[in-house]
Amino acid sequence: MTTAKEATLHQRILSDLEGKIVSGEWPPGHRLPFEVDLAAQHGCSRMTANKVLTQLARSGLIERRRKSGSFVAQPAAQAAVLEIHDIETEVRSLRLAYSFRLASRMVRNAGPADRIHLDLPESRPLLDLTCIHNAGDRPFCLEQRLINLSAVPEADGEDFSRVAPGAWLISRVPWSAAEHRISSVSAGADAAAALEIPRHTACLIIERRTWSSSGPVTFVRFTYPGDRHMLIARFTPGGEN
Amino acid sequence: MTTAKEATLHQRILSDLEGKIVSGEWPPGHRLPFEVDLAAQHGCSRMTANKVLTQLARSGLIERRRKSGSFVAQPAAQAAVLEIHDIETEVRSLRLAYSFRLASRMVRNAGPADRIHLDLPESRPLLDLTCIHNAGDRPFCLEQRLINLSAVPEADGEDFSRVAPGAWLISRVPWSAAEHRISSVSAGADAAAALEIPRHTACLIIERRTWSSSGPVTFVRFTYPGDRHMLIARFTPGGEN
DNA sequence: TGTGTCAACATGTATATACATAATGGACAA
DNA sequence: TTGTCCATTATGTATATACATGTTGACACA
Numbered sequence: 441m442t443t444a445k446e447a448t449l450h451q452r453i454l455s456d457l458e459g460k461i462v463s464g465e466w467p468p469g470h471r472l473p474f475e476v477d478l479a480a481q482h483g484c485s486r487m488t489a490n491k492v493l494t495q496l497a498r499s500g501l502i503e504r505r506r507k508s509g510s511f512v513a514q515p516a517a518q519a520a521v522l523e524i525h526d527i528e529t530e531v532r533s534l535r536l537a538y539s540f541r542l543a544s545r546m547v548r549n550a551g552p553a554d555r556i557h558l559d560l561p562e563s564r565p566l567l568d569l570t571c572i573h574n575a576g577d578r579p580f581c582l583e584q585r586l587i588n589l590s591a592v593p594e595a596d597g598e599d600f601s602r603v604a605p606g607a608w609l610i611s612r613v614p615w616s617a618a619e620h621r622i623s624s625v626s627a628g629a630d631a632a633a634a635l636e637i638p639r640h641t642a643c644l645i646i647e648r649r650t651w652s653s654s655g656p657v658t659f660v661r662f663t664y665p666g667d668r669h670m671l672i673a674r675f676t677p678g679g680e681n
Numbered sequence: 682m683t684t685a686k687e688a689t690l691h692q693r694i695l696s697d698l699e700g701k702i703v704s705g706e707w708p709p710g711h712r713l714p715f716e717v718d719l720a721a722q723h724g725c726s727r728m729t730a731n732k733v734l735t736q737l738a739r740s741g742l743i744e745r746r747r748k749s750g751s752f753v754a755q756p757a758a759q760a761a762v763l764e765i766h767d768i769e770t771e772v773r774s775l776r777l778a779y780s781f782r783l784a785s786r787m788v789r790n791a792g793p794a795d796r797i798h799l800d801l802p803e804s805r806p807l808l809d810l811t812c813i814h815n816a817g818d819r820p821f822c823l824e825q826r827l828i829n830l831s832a833v834p835e836a837d838g839e840d841f842s843r844v845a846p847g848a849w850l851i852s853r854v855p856w857s858a859a860e861h862r863i864s865s866v867s868a869g870a871d872a873a874a875a876l877e878i879p880r881h882t883a884c885l886i887i888e889r890r891t892w893s894s895s896g897p898v899t900f901v902r903f904t905y906p907g908d909r910h911m912l913i914a915r916f917t918p919g920g921e922n
Numbered sequence: 923t924g925t926g927t928c929a930a931c932a933t934g935t936a937t938a939t940a941c942a943t944a945a946t947g948g949a950c951a952a
Numbered sequence: 953t954t955g956t957c958c959a960t961t962a963t964g965t966a967t968a969t970a971c972a973t974g975t976t977g978a979c980a981c982a
Contacts, residue, residue, distance in 0.1 A: 462856050463894045474962065485937045506963050507945040515855050518765040522914050614756050615703050620914040624865035624885035624907030642883035644865040653704045666865030673763045673861040726967045747933050748975040
């Protein structure tokens with residue numbers, strides 16, 4: 441009843457072990473107590489200790505070897521979680537008015553050049569969109585998107601003049617896999633015009649390729665004026681605590 | 682014995698449920714079978730079903746409510762995992778020779794300007810480093826780093842002419858928390874000179890702030906010539922499968 | 923009709939138990 | 953000395969069981 445922190449046995453053991461690892465008290469390579477010993481120390485059953493260790497292993501903090509025991513892992517890659525919200529959320533979190541304008545919309549067949557973006561057989565129908573997201577009265581981001589109409593045929597019936605393609609797609613094809621590529625380029629003539637910035641301004645590029653279980657769904661390129669935007673990724677040892 | 686995929690009961694149930702969710706067969710909001718029903722369907726105990734559902738909930742695919750059941754979650758933010766390796770690994774994975782040169786090294790006291798980077802009381806000793814990482818015979822990345830000597834006093838005794846500060850720190854302060862900020866700028870005079878690129882070339886900036894349990898440890902800014910570098914982040918529903 | 927109470931229900935957490943599996947290290951034989 | 957085999961050991965997975973906890977909805981009562 442000290443400060444009365446209500447916590448389950450599971451998470452008490454978890455944070456105890458995490459603390460020892462994160463503080464450096466147990467450096468990488470250190471062998472932690474065996475399951476039975478942990479159970480004894482905390483007055484619980486082996487199953488409980490096992491579940492805690494399994495969770496630590498899943499989050500990458502420890503490495504488990506049969507017969508040998510569990511060891512504090514070497515932090516190999518700094519794996520950080522990058523939260524990519526949709527643009528409207530992003531703009532509103534800056535306390536700015538959001539608006540969106542469709543600049544072009546065309547249906548065409550996939551050509552050889554599109555294989556770079558969407559890995560799709562040629563002459564499949566494709567929806568090619570360009571739109572501009574505004575924050576306040578200034579352009580915030582340029583979106584260039586290809587949608588695979590074989591995977592999402594309903595997209596053909598949507599004109600995207602009112603609803604942004606990103607938000608529309610997430611409601612149609614939830615839980616798809618994605619790959620993001622982040623890079624930096626000087627604004628070309630088209631991007632400069634669309635974003636109302638001087639040519640050769642540094643821009644942050646985020647490209648996203650999305651697959652569902654039925655194949656490639658969409659490819660998007662977001663172009664942000666570099667000095668106005670920033671991506672944030674965090675890493676906390678042990679994951680979401 | 683179709684294709685004889687050896688899998689535990691646990692992961693068979695897991696991938697079964699994941700499949701139903703990812704394919705869209707169970708859309709967001711759909712209530713999945715109760716634990717007891719799942720157990721019956723798969724011929725296992727409720728504990729096993731419970732563990733599977735718990736894992737799905739932890740990875741964000743489902744949401745659980747007592748008495749009501751478990752529901753497919755709405756994919757809120759596209760959370761992707763960004764793997765940030767150290768520079769040497771990155772260069773070698775491009776099959777290029779790696780080398781590293783320390784350009785400047787000074788110990789000084791923290792001033793007001795440093796609060797922006799490392800949240801540290803003034804007049805604390807700081808190690809200020811600048812170095813250049815080469816891939817083959819061309820500059821690959823400019824590293825500007827501050828190390829909090831109160832947190833890592835041993836850094837004062839290291840001259841960093843042979844070992845890169847990133848690699849050195851990770852062995853000293855494993856499992857620290859970090860925040861990354863990714864943006865894009867035009868190369869200034871100093872960056873252009875260090876990286877041997879024209880001024881105003883678009884550059885990708887990755888800034889990393891690192892804390893251990895004993896406070897701020899280090900701040901780094903990596904400047905990459907934009908056209909030569911790309912960050913990749915992936916998202917797979919259900920996590921590491 | 924409105925409201926309070928309570929039983930039923932689904933999940934949350936923990937235990938004891940059982941057997942499988944993989945790796946270590948030592949016994950033992952060549 | 954060297955190589956093979958096997959018991960030991962720690963983890964991996966699964967079961968049956970128990971009780972706690974938060975919700976819902978039905979039912980009784982005002």
